[in-house]
Amino acid sequence: MAISKLPEQVVAEDLLETPTRPFLLEQGLHFIQLGCYAEGLDLLTLACEHLPPDQVHLAELLDKFIQGSVEYQRVQQEFQKACARFVKAHSEQQACVAAFSSRLSLLKTSFCPPDHFPCQLKVAEEMNPQNAPIQPFMADQSTSPFPQPFMKEDATLPELFITCFGRFEVKRLGAPLALCSSRNGQRIFRYLVATAEHCATSDTLQAIFWPEDEPEVAQRKLHIAICALRRSLNSGYEHEAGSGYIVCKNSVYYLNKEITMHLDVDNFLHYFQQGQRTSEGRVAFYEQACSLYTGPFLPEDIYADWSFLQREQLSQKYLAMCRVLAHHYQKMNHYEEAARWATLILKEDHCDEAAHRQLIQVFKAQGRRSEAFKQYQRCERILRDELGVQPAPETVREFRTLVAGEPLPNQG
Template sequence: MPGHSNSSAPQPSLQPPLPGIPNDRLCNELLGASDAAADTGDLATAAAHARTAAMLAASAGLASHLRAAQLRQGRLALLAGDREAAADWFRQAGAPDADRTPPDGAARADPGARLWGRLRHTWRAPEPQRSPDPAQPAAHLAPQLAIALLGSLNVSVDGVPAEGWNGHRTRSLLAFLATHRDPWPHREALMDTFWPDSAPEAARNSLGVALHQLRQTLRTATGDPVVVFSCGTYRLCPGLGLWLDCDEFDLRLRTARDAEDRGDKTDAVTDYEQALALYRGEFLAESPYEEWSALYRERLRLAHLDALARLSELHFVTGRYVPCAELCRRLVELDPCRESAHRRLMRCLSRIGQPHLAILQFRSCAKALQAELGISPQRETAALHDRLRADLPV
């Protein structure tokens, strides 16, 4: 996550959870934000936006957006004075090697090749080495580990996916390491977490087998070590950058709430949409019975519901009733007894000329409350229903 010592760009499989909010639009907004930050000299923020755009583009199969994000990161490396890193990014974007001449027309058709060709001529003569400015963060972060734990597990290193996962335990072990970084867990902590009822020797053997299987799977993405043992603890290799969708989800929610606090509804909407795009499902959904993950799963689930509610309210107060109604439908599907969402949906339906559907929504609300809690709708909800039946404005 941006601001953490292990940040990165990724390739999990995302799908836009909100109708009408496609990933290509989110990518464009992130790339624009990256350009704006770079123009002000804030390279750290620019790199963070570019990394997230690359993650969304790679996971959604948006090749042109992925290339644009990689070219942005090459530009940021140039601004930071790191030519070697810039060359790596431009090559990833599809530029040919420095000693290979592209076929006729290729340089004209390929923006990466075109840019690489220009850079080759400007880099012929070496310049004196400059001492790095400690106040200016480098734009390049070498090898990038991306882990998506919301929904099905997706892991990649520099965009190459890890494949051949063997059982839930290896998935859960990697997830535990990714979410327990301060401090990193000791061997005994892992044994107590995953094999609490086993004898110490059996638990140690089981941990060794699980670690071996995890490392074998990660080797399908990179030949470099990913999980290492250091200072008595198991950890992700410090030479890797880390992008974790849970961290990014939390960050987007914080920035959205900060934007709300300062009255910036536009930024708040953008950040909430980006957070919701990251939430592809419950935390570690493929391992729902691991005890250690229960609190993480519930915290993130509640944060997701809160984000849906806050974004729907922002749409409602700005008169965007159709997207508000879509969000409220999502919310009552996930939390059928949330009366505030039912009421907002009823108001939206009435304001877009569908009062009959608003009345039916009240009946759905009453049915859910009776079935789940054995209670009737609140007085406020019943009064709203009465106004709708009387054809009064709501």
């Protein structure tokens, strides 16, 4: 029996067919001819990523064209910036000439007779018989074939602020920075951010992101992804070819050490280590560290093997600090704070029996026996459903002391 396809399925399949690639190539070239380089290069990059392995020659030709367009755009931006500097310098020079001319007229009136410069005046009149003002050279930008992008006067790339907890985000000058449309480019950037030295060899990146492709195909895809990533990171700023936020040397890609990049993970680990070194300020350091932990490390790569170990290590450090803080506030009889930290533990790991038990103790101390009873029931259910075990003896003891007291309110 034939099954009819939904319109969405037809569209999705059409986008994967070969006719889509010529469309992307034509549109990409059209955008570049209009001067919309960013849009055009994105379309060409997308088309190149979907080329089958047997079209290596077309991929090489397309890659060469993309690189040439990138270099042309860079040179064009340098030319436009030089023109802007020339116009500014010319205006300043004209102002200086006008000021000097005015001052010279005063000097002539003060120190020289009126007929002292007849020859010079006659020559000037012959050169400019209509006494027309000399106009500065100005390019007619209305008819210029070049686009006029906004260029920063300071070519130095500004620092980046990178968030890895909860949701990956990059900010520059206080505003979110949109990364390239290439998912592989985004993954590579997250990988470089996550590694200890913020670097990786070309072979390593190919093995991680294209393990099933032939080496030449994987190398081409890596090159395309890196180019797209560099364009998005360096957009709006002038830089040397092959440099910027990501540089490559001897087939090793790494984040530029000359540019400051602030990572929330680095700050998290800094406060964690500071708290371990001192007992007096430990609570304050741990609270600062935990405030940065807004969710799992790089959730976009939750199923990636390379991110699993680091994510687990950071989670365990976070949980350890939360336990210290929960016990600290419980000992100080600050039950609301103790309950808050125990709840955060369960948000990260809802099977943490010690946190369940601590909430039961806190609720009992506050006289909230009904909530303590519900917390034990919740703990018992989660341990049974998730782990297939019963609560530990110490948790059961907390429950028994709870029911041994006054009668509980009607649970309905």
